[in-house]
Amino acid sequence: MIARLMRLSLLLPLFALLSGCWDRIELNDLLLVTALAFDQEKGQVVTTVQFLLPRSQTAVGGTGGGSPAAKQTSVRAGKGYNVADALSKLQRKLPRKLFWGQCKVFIFGEELAKSGIRDELDFLIRHPQPRERSYMFVSRGKAADMLEVYPPLERSSAEVLRELSDMRIGYKVTLQELNMKLKGESRAVALPLVSILQPNKTADPFQTISYIHGTAIFHKDRKVGDLSEKVSQGLLWLLNEVNEFTVTFPIGDSNRLVSISPIKAKVKLIPYIKGDQWTMTVRVEAQGDMVENDSNWNPTSEKLLDQMDRAFEKEVKRYIDLAANDIQHRLKTDVIGFGTAYHRKYPKHWKQVEDRWDEQFQQIKVVTKVHARILRTGNVSNPGGLPEEEIKQK
């Protein structure tokens, strides 16, 4: 019996391993990172972390619960020869260890984006802590500024960016997608561009958010240009990322507006080669409900509704053509994925143009075919607030 107990007691040291061996970490030794920003400064990289302030601390140090938008995050920056170096220098200024489990936002500064993001990307994709699902952004101006602001809603400006991306009104690119696109056929990618929203008149100077406004275009790992907010919407159509959009377009000769929302759309890129002519057909199926009708047209009339549908189609086509033209002829960078589409359908032709794809991309003729339908007209049939005799019935 005693011999048995002795033997069992040999297992006791195993308990020492239960806490995670050498990697035991206490929660209050961790710094919860919410976002990381990369900037360039005199040839070195400045890495700024935004981290959550533990709640108890804000209650004591804050305004005593009076302000609904107490600052819940803080930032700190480190400068180094590369990201890893900067982070190790940053860690020297932080009493807690960086923990990345909650970090889902990475922002590249404008200057850094122009000189290339490959080094930073390698760190993010190689290091085991950053998550492949994190959202990538490019800022107008310094990226660190995007983290300095603290939003009236949500815990951090990083959280705001993530929520905005998730709503799919803007464009969302994950770390993994960014890596794949830069390695992909066209070696190009579009990233959402963020800037700081002007704070309200009554808010503190930094009590605001950074929001998505426009798109940054990367060729290889360098930013080569921007798309305006309007062209960015067109790009979303081309990328089949349309969701919860509102499309507003004029109808008839009076140019009064009609709005459709939310739009559901399916976009297909159909590559075609005939002789030397490469044609890309963009086939769009769009539909949505009418939410506003400023004209005097009665949408329940079949004939008028049909005309509205045509106007709706024209507007979608305008968006897409605008974006395709801008991307093809101004930026000359295939962020739409035409290369991938051609590679998949015409692998043999692809091999011939692979090396000079950027030139070939500009030669492609884009044909947009839109089929759009207004599905429902909302809670009223006739235009609101308009006397019966002024309504155009057909």
Next chain:
Amino acid sequence: MQMKEQISAFQMALMMYPTVLATGFLALPSVSAHYAGSDMWLAPLFASFSGFLGIFCAVKLHQRFPGQTVVQYGEQIVGRWLGKLIGLGYFIYLAHRLGTISRQYAEFVEGNFLFRTPNLIVICTIVLLAGLAVRGGIEVMARSAVIFTPIFIFPIFFLLLLFPDLNYHHMFPVLDHGLVPVLQGSIAPQAWFNEYFLISFILPKLANAGEGGKWGYISFSAVLVSLVYVDLICLFLLGEDTGSKTYPVLVAFRFLSVADLFENLEALLLAMWVFGNFVKISVFYYAAVTSFTQCLNLQDYRVYVLPVGIIGIAFSLWDLPTYPSLVQHLRLAAPFEILLFLSAIPLLLLIIAALSGKSKAAAQGS
């Protein structure tokens, strides 16, 4: 004499599944994609031949020499001295594999979860645990496999939750670069599938040895389907980038996010990996110990479990200073090592036995 221990063919099937896939899930998608790119999912199909061959050899040889392992009948087929040499070869090979497998396990745990824990501790704990199971005998191993293998299989279904992120277009164009890269990519899965010849060490312990072949093939088919499934998930999620990832399956698990609620699921993969590797390491461990004792005609194998484990641990660190050197070994050397011991030698033995008409009955008759 060893105790009369018996397991069922079904238990054997459950033991063999993680024996191939515990390391296979993590290593194979990446190796196959490295060569075959977007055709990586074809590689296991092309490689499946070697799995069937391994089972076929083991079963046919066992039919000629019931109750014996490859080390024992090897001696009878090619004579005493050559047979002993083959037996010794098997022991060294199996102990070496025991080492490299535990090293692979440790590298994964180390590189992704326990960054500061010494390698040796991770290796020693799993080898010690497997050693206890081996010492307990094949019945203990079989019973733990019955519990652990389902736990090992279950998490891979979670990958289906990735559905919104999967893009099947990544598999086109099929065979863009022809068949050669696919065949190159199939060498590594071939080696892994070959491990099915290890049933040679388990068949003698089966209560229903006649069913051994059937369950072997069933188990192997499950392995094949699972590997193609995991390859496709990796391909649809990561595209050709799969080849540049160290552990594509880990990335897939990290990518999982359901309604902002289920996230950071890689802990699930770690659990799966520990269970699977425990089974895998104990099967190799058991085969190594068995080949050692049978080669030297030793009586009680239990005494030799610990020493063989120490040799395995030594092999796990020997000549493999860094992770890239382990990858080089697994990509270039291990497939040939495995093909030699688990494919070429068994096939030769079977051919010689068939040509010379040797079997246990014939040996006893003469």
